[in-house]
Amino acid sequence: MSKIGVLALQGDFRNHGAAFSKRGYRLREIRKPKDLEDLEGLILPGGESTTLLRLLDRDPELKRALQEAIPGVPVLATCAGLVLCAREVRNPRQPSLGFLDLVVTRNGYGRQIRSAVVPLRGLGGFPDCEGVFIRAPRILEIGPEVRVLAERNGDPALVQQGGILAACFHPELEEDHPVLDLFLSNLNQGNRE
Numbered sequence: 001m002s003k004i005g006v007l008a009l010q011g012d013f014r015n016h017g018a019a020f021s022k023r024g025y026r027l028r029e030i031r032k033p034k035d036l037e038d039l040e041g042l043i044l045p046g047g048e049s050t051t052l053l054r055l056l057d058r059d060p061e062l063k064r065a066l067q068e069a070i071p072g073v074p075v076l077a078t079c080a081g082l083v084l085c086a087r088e089v090r091n092p093r094q095p096s097l098g099f100l101d102l103v104v105t106r107n108g109y110g111r112q113i114r115s116a117v118v119p120l121r122g123l124g125g126f127p128d129c130e131g132v133f134i135r136a137p138r139i140l141e142i143g144p145e146v147r148v149l150a151e152r153n154g155d156p157a158l159v160q161q162g163g164i165l166a167a168c169f170h171p172e173l174e175e176d177h178p179v180l181d182l183f184l185s186n187l188n189q190g191n192r193e
Helices: 013-021 049-058 060-072 080-085 178-192
Strands: 004-007 027-030 041-044 075-078 086-090 100-105 116-122 129-133 138-142 147-152 155-161 164-167
Touching: 004 013, 013 027, 041 080, 041 178, 049 060, 049 080, 075 080, 075 178, 080 086, 080 100, 080 164, 100 155, 100 164, 129 147, 138 155, 164 178
Parallel strands: 004 027, 004 041, 041 075, 075 164, 086 100
Antiparallel strands: 100 138, 116 129, 116 147, 147 155, 155 164
């Protein structure tokens, strides 16, 4: 069985656990640096990005271990996880881990009351699907190494750069979402290399 970890400091980590459990995977909850050992994949879930950053700043060893782990394994970053990975964050400006060549704005599609299930147009072989947007970040700019896999009304909503797959929305809230399958495909492909 693959060793997939989910950052479990705050946010939507339990829903990710349930979504992958239905696919036969058990997620390891990441709270300490040792929890990152021997991982084959990592999930950075939705939640509140400033709270996640504060919690990581309180544990510099965990933050450092996370920064060392991310380039080496397939990563799924959803909603606040995408914000954590972006090169630049606005509304308000805040630090980030900077692994994705993106500029994002927090709550880019509106506050909680504007949350919605929205149709997404797949690109480059990724299927059309829906996305659950809850106080979702909006991607404003993408770098040359970033591939857009799905759009919301022309805005990038699902992107990939190297081994990092990042969604503005919450694929874990839909039982058979193709983003989860793509992450597992990336994970299995990495295990064969």
